[in-house]
Amino acid sequence: MDAVVTGGAGFIGSHVADALLERGGRVAVIDNLVGGRRDRVPAGAEFHELDIRDHDAMQAVFDDVQPAAVFHLAAQADVRASVENPGFDADVNVRGTIAVLECARSTGARVVFSSTGGALYGEAETIPSPEAVEPAPMSPYGTSKHGAELYLGLFNRLYGTRHVVLRYSNVYGPRQDPHGEAGVVAIFFGKLTSGATPVIFGDGRQTRDYVYVSDVVAANMAALAYEGPHRAFNIGTQTETDVIDLLAESQRVAGTDVTPEHRPARLGELDRSCLDIALARRELGWQPAMPLGEGLAETLRALHP
Ligand SMILES: NC(=O)c1ccc[n+]([C@@H]2O[C@H](COP(=O)([O-])OP(=O)(O)OC[C@H]3O[C@@H](n4cnc5c(N)ncnc54)[C@H](O)[C@@H]3O)[C@@H](O)[C@H]2O)c1
Structure with a gap:
């Protein structure tokens, strides 16, 4: 085609x-x-x-x-x-x-x-x-x-x-630049692999669906x-992950243990975001296959092969 x-x-x-x-x-x-x-x-x-x-x-x-x-x-x-x-x-x-x-x-x-x-x-x-x-x-x-x-x-x-x-x-994965709508995974790995300190805005309990x-x-x-x-x-995956847990999982995958810096919450940032995917499952016969931990490991491998 x-x-x-x-x-x-x-x-x-x-x-x-x-x-x-x-x-x-x-x-x-x-x-x-x-x-x-x-x-x-x-x-x-x-x-x-x-x-x-x-x-x-x-x-x-x-x-x-x-x-x-x-x-x-x-x-x-x-x-x-x-x-x-x-x-x-x-x-x-x-x-x-x-x-x-x-x-x-x-x-x-x-x-x-x-x-x-x-x-x-x-x-x-x-x-x-x-x-x-x-x-x-x-x-x-x-x-x-x-x-x-x-x-x-x-x-x-x-x-x-x-x-x-x-x-x-x-969306996250290899080739994502650390900017745009959902660059947080790319940002965390950029910081963790260069020895810089990751930043958490607000209390870190904001959730997203990665x-x-x-x-x-x-x-x-x-x-x-x-x-x-x-x-x-x-x-999406219909699973909520908060920033603190995402950073912990990223650190586990990267083999690091860096204490993050906390900064005030950013204006206009959503507290929670997670999608119900029942319709795509039913009508498209689609469902997500990649667990978060594995997806993070793949992303890191692509950054540092
Ligand atoms: N990354 C996410 O988490 C996410 C979430 C929801 C929706 N989306 C949507 O998915 C799409 C792809 O996102 P991405 O993360 O790959 O972003 P990206 O910035 O990597 O890709 C967008 C591409 O569009 C090109 N582009 C921008 N303006 C253009 C124009 N006027 N003419 C021609 N090309 C132009 C850019 O050069 C870039 O290569 C976007 O439509 C975005 O809104 C992304």
């Missing part, structure tokens, strides 16, 4: 590109390298250094590749940057997504869209949060991702396309086979 991966020079997108190449077919990566790296694009994929907001340039790639599927991961994915510059965030995440949807329509390609669970539901009353929780984002990033989701739904209603929305929890990148890739592949009505699917 021939496919386009937007954001394929980034953390998750480069793993998606790897998986597509393994399945066979042509893989075209579109990325403007604002956060991604050229050397993350797998050797077997073709690379187009483009901004997703440049509709005409993207259209030329789509005309050439005629993809059957588009994995849309390119995004302004930095929560703090979205607060600093909400207009730019919306431009990339909403207008850029519309350009991707228009190009996909021209070749009849199915779009699998990488959205967010944590940033979308906000401080949810129901934990783990199912997809039925009313979105109440606490950042422009969560809002623009929701906006992009609404356009996918619109295209499905208007044009009968079968695009799929995947809402990830906090899902390993290969499980997220598997969800993207499973979405291709989905035949049902328009839906967004939570992709």
